[in-house]
Amino acid sequence: MVLRRPGPIESAPLHLADLPDPVPGPGELLMEVAACGVCRTDLQLVEGDLEARHLPIIPGHQIVGRVAAAGLGTTGWAVGDRAGVGWPAGSCGACGFCRSGRENLCGQAQFTGWDRDGGYAERAVVRADWAVRLPERFPDPAAAPLLCGGVIGYRSLRVCGIRPGERLGLYGFGASALLAIQVAVHWGCEVYVATRSPAEQRRAREMGAVWAGPYEEPPPVPLDAAVTFAPVGEVVVAALRALDRGGVVAVNAIHLDRIPEFPYRHLWWERQIRSVANSTRRDAVEFIDLAARIPVRTVADAFPLEEANTALARLKRSEVPGAAVLTIG
Ligand SMILES: [Zn+2]
Ligand SMILES: [Zn+2]
Numbered sequence: 001m002v003l004r005r006p007g008p009i010e011s012a013p014l015h016l017a018d019l020p021d022p023v024p025g026p027g028e029l030l031m032e033v034a035a036c037g038v039c040r041t042d043l044q045l046v047e048g049d050l051e052a053r054h055l056p057i058i059p060g061h062q063i064v065g066r067v068a069a070a071g072l073g074t075t076g077w078a079v080g081d082r083a084g085v086g087w088p089a090g091s092c093g094a095c096g097f098c099r100s101g102r103e104n105l106c107g108q109a110q111f112t113g114w115d116r117d118g119g120y121a122e123r124a125v126v127r128a129d130w131a132v133r134l135p136e137r138f139p140d141p142a143a144a145p146l147l148c149g150g151v152i153g154y155r156s157l158r159v160c161g162i163r164p165g166e167r168l169g170l171y172g173f174g175a176s177a178l179l180a181i182q183v184a185v186h187w188g189c190e191v192y193v194a195t196r197s198p199a200e201q202r203r204a205r206e207m208g209a210v211w212a213g214p215y216e217e218p219p220p221v222p223l224d225a226a227v228t229f230a231p232v233g234e235v236v237v238a239a240l241r242a243l244d245r246g247g248v249v250a251v252n253a254i255h256l257d258r259i260p261e262f263p264y265r266h267l268w269w270e271r272q273i274r275s276v277a278n279s280t281r282r283d284a285v286e287f288i289d290l291a292a293r294i295p296v297r298t299v300a301d302a303f304p305l306e307e308a309n310t311a312l313a314r315l316k317r318s319e320v321p322g323a324a325v326l327t328i329g
Contacts, residue, residue, distance in 0.1 A: 001014040001015065001016060001017075001058065001059070001120040001121070001305060001306070001308040001309075002014065002015050002016075002017045002019070002056045002057070002058055003015075003045070003046055003052070003055065003056060003057050003058070003059060004055060004056045005055070006045070006046055006047055006048030006052060007046075007047065007048065008047060009043060009046060009047055009309060009312045009313045009316055010313060012309040013046050013047075013309070014046060014059070014120070014308050014309050014312075016306050019121075021123055022117065022123060022124065022125040023071075023125070024069055024070060024071035024074075024125050025071045025072075025125075026071050026072040026073045026074070027071060027072075027073055027074055027127060027128055027129065028070075028071040028074065028125050028126065028127055028128060029067050029068075029069070029070055029071070029074060029077055029083065029125065029126050029127075029128045029131060030067070030068045030069040030070075030071075030123060030124075030125055031063060031065035031066065031067060031068060031083060031085070031123065031124050031125070031126055031131075032065050032066050032067075032068040032122070032123060032329065033063055033064070033065040033119050033121060033122055033123060033124055033328045033329070034064050034065045034066065034140040034327070034328060034329060035063075035064045035065075035140040035141045035143070035144045035300075035302075035325050035326065035327050035328060036060040036062055036063050036064070036118070036119030036120055036121075036144060036325065036326045036328065037060075037061075037062025037144035037145045037147060037148060037149070037175075037323060037324070037325050037326075038060075038062075038303070038308070038311045038312060038315060038320075038323075038324035038325065038326060039061065039062060039087075039148050039149065039175075040174070040231065040315065041061070041087070041148070041254055041255075042059045042060065042061070042113065042120075042312060043312045043315055043316055044231075044254070044255050045057075045059055045113070045114060046059060046312060049255050050114075050254060050255050052114075053111075053114050053115050054114070054115055054116075057113065057114070057117060057118075058113065058117040058118050058119075058120050058121050058124075059113040059114075059118050059120050059308075060112070060113045060118035060119035060120035060121070060124075060326070061085070061086055061087040061089075061111065061112035061113040061114075061118050061119065061147075061148055062084075062086060062087075062119065062144045062145060062146075062147040062148045062149070062325075063084065063085045063086075063112065063118065063119030063124055063126065063144075063147070064082070064083075064084050064134065064140045064141075064143045064144050064147070065082070065083065065119075065124070065140075066080055066081065066082055066083070067079050067080060067081045067083055068123065070128065071128075074128045075128070076128065076129075077128050077131065081133075082133070082134055083126075083131040083132065083133065083134070084131065084132050084133075084134045084143060084144075084146070084147050084288075085112055085119070085124075085126045085130060085131050085132070085147065086112065086132075086147040086148050086151055086279065086284055087111055087112055087113075087147075087148050087151075087152070087278060087279065088103070088104065088109060088110075088111060088112070088130060088278050088279060088280070088281070089109075089110040089111050089112040089115060089116045089126065089127060089130060090109070090110045090127045090129075090130050091103040091104075091106035091108060091109040091110070092106055092107075092108035092109075095107065095108070101280065101282065102280070103280050103281070104155075104277055104278040104279055104280050104283075105277060105278075109278065111278075112126070119326075119328075120305065120308050120326060121305075121328075122305070122328055122329060130281065132147075132281070132284050132285060132288060133288075134146075134288065135288065135289075135291075135292035137292050137295055138291075138292070138298070140327075141300035141302055141325045141327055142298045142300055143298075144300065144323070144325045145175050145179065145298045145300060145322075145323035145325065146179070146287070146288060146291055146296075146298060147284070148176075149174075149175040149176035149178075149179055149323060150176070150179040150287055150288075150291060150296070150298075151279045151283050151284045151287045151288075152176060152252060152276065152278075152279050152283075153176040153177065153179050153180035153183070153227075153229075153252070154179075154180070154183060154279075154283060154286070154287035154290070155276055155279045155280075155283045155287075156176075156180065156227040156229075156250045156252040156276045157180055157183060157184065157227065157250075158283075159248070159250040159274050159276050160225035160226060160227050160248045160249065160250035160274070161225055161248050162184065162187070162189060162224060162225040163187075163224075164187045164188045164189065165187075165188050165189065165190075166189055166190070166224035166225065167189070167190045167192065167221060167222070167223045167224045167225075167244075168184050168189045168190065168191050168192065168223065168224065168225055168226065168227070169191075169192045169193075169194065169219060169223040169225070169226030169227070169239055169242055169243075170184075170191060170192070170193045170194070170204075170209075170226070170227055170229065171193075171194045171195075171215065171226060171227065171228040171229060171230055171235045171236075171238065171239045172194075172195060172228060172229030172230030172235065173193055173195040173197070173200040173201075173203065173204055173229070174229055174318075175320075175322065175323035175324075176229055176252065177193070177227075177229045178207070178298075178299070178322070178323070179291070179296055179298065180227065181193070181204065181207050181208065181209065182207070182208075182294060182296040182297070183287075183290065183291075183294070183296070185207070185208040186290075186294045190210050191204075191208060191209045191210060192209065192210065192211045192212070192219040192221075192223060192242075193205075193209040193211070193212040193213075194212070194213060194214065194215045194217075194219070194235075194238065194239075194242075195212070195214070195215070195230075196214055196215060197318065199321075200212075201213065201214075215230075215234070215235055215238045216238065218238075218241065218242055219242050222242065222243060222244035222245075222247070223239075223242050223243050223244060223247060224243075224244055224247055225243070225247055225248050225249075225250070226239040226240075226242060226243060226247070226248075226249045226250070227239075227249070227250045227251075227252055227276075228249060228250070228251050228252060228253070229252050229253075230253075231253045231255060231256055231257075232256070232257075233256055233257060233258050233259040233260050234260055236249060236251055236256070236259050236273065237259065237260055237262045237266070240262070240266050240267065240271060240273060241262075241266050243271050245269035245270065245271070246269065246270045246271065247271050247272075248271070248272045248273075248274060249271075249272070249273045249274070250274050250275075250276050251273060251274065251275045251276060252276045253275075253276075254277075254278075259273075298322070298323060299321070299322030299323065300322060300323055300324075300325040301320050301321065301322045301323065301324050301325065302325050302326075302327045303324060303325070303326055303327070304326070304327065305326050305327075305328045307326075308326055311324045311326065312324075
């Protein structure tokens with residue numbers, strides 16, 4: 001499913017195309033894609049909110065599949081191995097960020113389905129050293145949402161600094177928050193969920209939240225930390241206002257229009273707002289290992305590959321209760 005020109009998802013900007021098989025270069029793997037998660041970032045790219053870096057492009061950055069061929073000099077992978085690839089597709093490996101374990105900040109970083117063709121396809125080429133192993137416990141469609149929503153949700157928990165037993169706010173309750181709450185509950189945190197949708201509030205309580213309410217209603221107690229998942233600036237301010245002294249809001253959004261002006265006293269007492277940018281390979285390995293141990297439950301709402309426009313349109317209208325996943329082959 002190829003994006004040639006971004007446009008409103010209602011105009012079905014992705015087109016089914018029959019392309020030649022991609023060829024893996026040195027250090028790369030050709031993957032036979034089995035499933036690919038559908039993420040809000042894909043929607044932002046397809047609609048043009050996130051500026052395309054490369055057109056035409058095949059979106060999709062939660063790829064689960066099997067190695068079909070390996071390029072020259074590729075180590076650690078054999079044909080038939082199951083592998084997963086998320087949003088980060090590679091980085092330079094030489095800059096200060098890469099050498100200090102902060103490869104997510106590398107200026108040369110490349111991204112799956114943005115710089116390189118992604119997983120809305122039957123086959124995809126990925127860098128072997130950026131592919132991760134997936135525990136058998138998760139079938140292909142269930143593993144896909146772990147790779148972006150899960151990993152970035154886990155990184156957000158780390159960035160907001162939440163510790164076991166503390167009070168955590170989750171603002172927005174989509175696919176990524178559904179995984180983050182399971183980690184937080186596993187860590188013994190008290191979780192407070194803010195979301196517009198009464199159905200999502202109910203679901204949050206079922207999943208262990210001690211409180212769930214709308215964005216504009218403050219939680220009953222001050223929070224030690226919060227993560228915002230909704231790509232809306234007002235929600236960042238709502239989360240900031242809910243924090244106790246010294247608390248951190250981690251903003252899990254690659255695209256946010258603006259944060260509205262707010263009085264300095266909301267930030268006073270060493271409160272912080274931090275953005276969460278991408279993820280590292282270590283985040284992916286740690287989260288996937290933790291996900292298998294907890295074990296987290298993922299609910300995949302499957303769509304065939306050629307219905308990618310429909311899947312994205314339903315994601316836009318908040319009509320996907322779990323995580324949308326394209327199943328392929
Ligand atoms: Zn994503
Ligand atoms: Zn670098």
